[in-house]
Amino acid sequence: MHGYDEDKAKVIARLRRIEGQVRAITQMVEDDKYCIDILTQISASNSALKSVALLLLDDHLNHCVRQASIQGGEVADEKLAEASAAIARLVKS
Template sequence: MTTPDGRSIDRPPYGDFRHSYSKDKAQLRRRLSRMEGQVRGIARMIERDEYCVDILQQTAALRAAVDALSILVLEDHVQGCVRTAAARGEADTYVDEVMDVVRRTLGRPVRGGARTT
């Protein structure tokens, strides 16, 4: 995995972890389908030269939908992968990875170096 500026992000060794979102794939796919519909709707609005504020309202709704999906996947990751890693005494790498993702998601710069304990 790399950051938008091309830096490499080392992933922890996932081993035999099972991604807990796997049981909810149908729900996640439904959410993604709705988001695809929102994107197509926004594209149609732009093609029809609709009012800018109306388009911005729709982009805000799309962003909220993406954020909600991100939270679901993040919760599952913490409850599954990070919890399993913690039980194995391997939590630090996973916590660092989650914090980097949260910072990027929130638009905050990722600080250099690993967390020290």
């Protein structure tokens, strides 16, 4: 079981909405829309992706990392390092 199991439908719905946004951006470029309007839509898509990422991270911390901390030892260390690396990637993006 993954940490996001309870939110899976919500995650999928959000990702499908983002997919539609990205298709719309492609259409805007094909239709020669104004640059700033395209950049605004790209920014909105990026924000939506970050929102999904934060939801998944929260689920991971509350499920996978919590379970590993109960087990302790190397399992806990591994999950904490994994979460830390994921947070670092999100901060850099």
